[in-house]
Amino acid sequence: MNVVHMPVLLKEVLEFIDGERTKVIIDCTFGGGGHSKAILKEFPAVRVIGIDQDEEAIDRGRCLEEAFKGRIKLYKKNFRYFDQVLSEEGLSYVDVFLLDLGVSSYLLFDEKRGFSFMKKGPLDMRMNKDLELTAGKVINSFSMEELTNIFFQYGEERHSRKIAKAIVDYRKKKKIETTDELANIVSACIGYRSKIHPATRIFQSLRIYVNDEIGALKEFLDKSLGYLTLGGRLIIISFHSLEDRVVKSFFKDKEKEGILKILTKKPIVPRKDELKLNPRSRSAKMRVSEKVQ
């Protein structure tokens, strides 16, 4: 399948980059390289460091290193360890951190990676294939209590306990191996209550848990300000309320402390024309802040 990942809120991201003062940008979620490529084209004096924990994303991006020789360097790494990349690069500061969180279309539409309940695949969901824990291990070995907590905490699923019980009952008879098997167990348990597939929240919660997405985001935020130049910016696009809440409250706390100035009083969301072209952008929210102290 020919997958294309369309970078979300691209025009808006570029508008928040000050071409005059920006020298180094870390694209912490390189993905399909859409944002990085546009930045390299728009700002000829800017250097980009691209990070992604998915090695396929990095392999795919190598052609950008060729096309923009000396201006972009890619690293396979979790962005929670961006400081290690900076130290390898001999850099102490950057001017912009860009985070476009979640999964790319490449990951979502590749059935072998197991992120989508729309496609039959193994229950994997690891963005970094070197991780030990897969969604399958969680589903087949965690207790009912643990599953309930994951579904509730990371999926905000009202029927967490009922679904966890259905999973535990099912696996007494047979190991749950594929994405469609899990999706069917969930649909049979709670049925269709809205236009959204009943397994949506369960898949979201497993993905967040397996990849420790909230933990990585918090660790990144805690370190980020120590590496941002004065006047440097944090540009963060999130796709669900859990991560948006983390970003919003971090920005607010640091504004109160006089360290950051929030540049987006309300989060920026895609315009109608973008939504029409790229319906997957519908839940995107972008928040930007600037280091002032």
Ligand SMILES: C[S@@+](CC[C@H](N)C(=O)[O-])C[C@H]1O[C@@H](n2cnc3c(N)ncnc32)[C@H](O)[C@@H]1O
């Ligand atoms: C929404 S996509 C980014 C798309 C990209 N901005 C573009 O325009 O093509 C998110 C990417 O971030 C990566 N990612 C998510 N969490 C990460 C983390 N903690 N560390 C490194 N990469 C991460 C995923 O593997 C995925 O490729």
